[in-house]
Amino acid sequence: MENKLMIKLVVGTEALFFVALIFGYVYFAFKPGYDPRVLRLLHTRSTGIFSLFLFSSSFTFWRAAVNFDKGKPSRLKVWLAITIALGCLFLFGQGREYFNLFRENLTISSNLFGTSFFTLTGFHGLHVFIGLIMLSIVLLLAFLGDLDRPGSSVIETVGIYWHFVDVVWFFVFSLVYVLPHFLK
Amino acid sequence: MEPVHLPRPQSELPDLNISNGQGLLQWISTVDHKQIGIMYLLFSVLFLCIGGLAALLFRIQLALPNNAFIGPEMFSQLFTMHGTTMIFFVLTPGILGFSVYFTPLMIGANEMAFPRLNAFSLWIAFFGALLLYFSFFNGGAPDGGWFNYAPLNEKQYASGNGIDYYCIGLLLGGIGTASTAINLIVTILQCRVKTMGLHHLSVFVWMVLVNSFLILAAFPAINAALCMLLLDRQLQAHFFDLSAGGSPLLWQHLFWLFGHPEVYILILPSFGILSEVFQVFSRKPIFGYGLLVGSGIVIALLAFGVWMHHMFAAGLGITINGFFSASSLLIGVATGVKIFSWIATMWGGSLRFTTAMMFACAFLVEFTIGGLSGISFAIVPIDWQLTDTYYVVAHIHYVFIGGSLFGLLAGLFYWFPKMSGRMIRDRNGKIFFWLFVAGFNMTFLVQHALGAMGMSRRVYTYPDVPGYGTLNLISTCGAFIMGISVLYLLYLLIQSKRYGKEAPGDPWDAYTLEWMTPSPPALKNFEALPPVHSERPFRDLKIERQEK
């Protein structure tokens, strides 16, 4: 109970943090009018695919939680491992995207779009990374046998955070990658 | 006899078996909320001395016109560190100290919900403060003022490392504060003794609860701003850099979106403490419990709708100014409800003027002065005249010292017997009270006039304009009286702790559960608790015992 309330509060204040960053992004990337050249640089399709990995990791995590509640630790471990793998894939995709942008000479210091783009997506990536650390710890606990029986709130607690990271990405992805296509 | 209730958390607490004999190590490694609370308070007092010393230094510089005691660079660093320290490392740990110590006791819990997180929060904030001060040894302290406006905070204008230390120090402090807030909310919502409903919480606990939500909602804005600033300074991003299209005003918006709630964060717990003090020393229940709690919530909500009153002179237009003027004025009404409720609490009571009560009464006067100068700012044309002058400095100190600090001092004198197990001699407490109040008014009352006479704030010196010299000299003398009184307070606390009369569990014949415990409370707060059916459970228990 206590853990769940705690993580909800954490998620609440983190959400406000992202609201501030999103506000900054909207202000800077759309203020002088959206620059369509930027759209050419961003790889909407490949990022979309990597996003699907992240979104589906919410699903696999949910499976992990269900199996935990049913007291099936081996399935729990499998689903957890898949979740972690999907999260890693997402981060890999983000790294790839960054690398491509760097090659095109778009960095955090090149212009306002770069500044706000890298800050927003970078902080999201950092949160995914933190989530992966938490998931790895949970997986470790599972292997140590701590999660063999239902009852612990660890899974649910980490889950709230992980789903939150997903939801944030949904908004960020829509704003950064999808919305501009409709503004053309 | 009605059934007794067991406190929560009931399970054996982690690390509670450390014996008391381990000295310093035991304090450093503790997760006991009472020890952590005391360490917060020591943290606060330590930095009060450091921040106060900085103030004394620049007050010497300001004592005379065209003085050359410290140069402009040092002066900028000193007032920046003074303001930042006082807000983030004096008042913040001060309110958190009392919150962490007394919240569990007042709701009949044995610990905070997350004892280890509690210790983590304290230490990370403390190291944040140390890091901030380390800047003095690495190229100079931050020098942009406590609100550190862009673009003056950008590398281009502030090439030293000070501002970077400012960012990291405040981020760490902010993490500590926010995690304590989470801890307090969970504790209050889930660790209360069974029969205690939310309407049985004492006003102090209510204010802590409201305040914690306020912290969680306010800090993200400054965290975002600080991250942006760090990116600007370290990776050449352009958030606040005009030449690349960035916006200096964005900093102001983000900062004050945090900054204004922050100043209420620093006073709501004091409001709570005062509510306890007024009722106990008036021998009456608090007047208008619902009003007090409700107005606290209203203040917290309105706090997010007033931030642009710090920007009335930024040229945002009449419509925006008008909106923020209205919301700021409304806060005055909500705060007035509190002031009048406290007077109504005293009305018809049987008043006991202990030192704590003296501070509470002085608060009413001083805070009203500070609040009224705040209202004068909310009236935009007056703000256009007086913003960024010494009149603002006077407002700051009347609300921070006359408001928050007087509240904390009232709490200190009220709870010292509980925390230390010793009494402070009331006569000595009153000597401190008069010294402090006299010094305080002497220092800051004249600053209203200085502001009206055209003296800008944050000036390292001033020309010999008629009147300036005299008033500034008075102010400096007052500051030294305050300094002496603070030293006297330190002496008084140490002396009372060592040689004071031993304190009984309930020296004030008080109303709330913390007074049920012996002074100081045992490591495990409660073995068993009475059922709760009002916001004064301990009084109910005493009456019940008497009737038997």
Add this chain to the structure above:
Amino acid sequence: MTHACQILLTIQSVFESATVESEKVNALTFRFIIAGSFIFLLVAGLLVYVSVKFRARLADAEPIQARRNIKAEVAMIGIPFLMVAFFFYLTIKTMEATEPSVYNQKPDIIIIAHQWWWEARYPAKNAVTANEIHIPVQKKILLRLNSADVIHDWWVPSFGPKMDMVPGINNYLWLYIRKPGIYEGTCSEFCGAQHAWMRIRVIAQDTVDFQKWLTAAAMPARQPATAPALSGRAIFMGLTCAGCHAVRGTIARGRAGPDLTHLASRKTLLSGKMENTDENLGKWLSHPQKIKPGAHMPDFILNKDTLTALVTYLHTLQ
């Protein structure tokens, strides 16, 4: 005693209105002072009354445990609410009266704040000056306020409203000065090390004097006639001075420092830091960083002759 009275009389403050705008603001301020005093006396009075009346006495019985009183509650919310509503109305009215919208009007004077000096441009005549700003009286003037670097703030207490000068943004301020005179002001937003020495001196003149001054100010610099002054000019152009300062009518076109075309006709140096005398000028030129530490003018190594020549030249810039 008389001494104290003299001081009191010479003290200048926001209450000494010199403009129509500040009269309007002060009318509001005075009303607030009355209302504020009322509230303060009410709180203090109640506190004193309660403290005396209800002080604990020996063998006091437990007081009545009253918790509520609807009438009192309504009054303590209602009365303050009405008061702030009234002041809100006055706020809006006063704001609209003192600072009406500017629309597309052309400013009469453009003031640009720099770390740590003021530049004033008069578009009508293309005149430029620094630190001592001349403004005509009995006429509604529109100031446009800009900044060249960080945020500064224009404030002359007896003129009423102040206004921030934010880089990249045009802010405006209306002024209708009643009487000629000299009005002191200061930068009122912390802008770095020398924020203290960023004082304003406004010289308010009637229209005739002002036009005379403006015509003179728009003229290029006077040609130096004496040999030392001529050599001073050569040094000025030879050293980097000309890169930062403008002296109209010469090749000196720098904009990083104050315009020096008519330096000698100004009464003060360095935004009110010191009087404009040859001695002070010499001190400043020989060691800027000692006089105004942090100022954006480097220390030069000038020998005595160069210094005298420079001062002589600058002295000719009437």
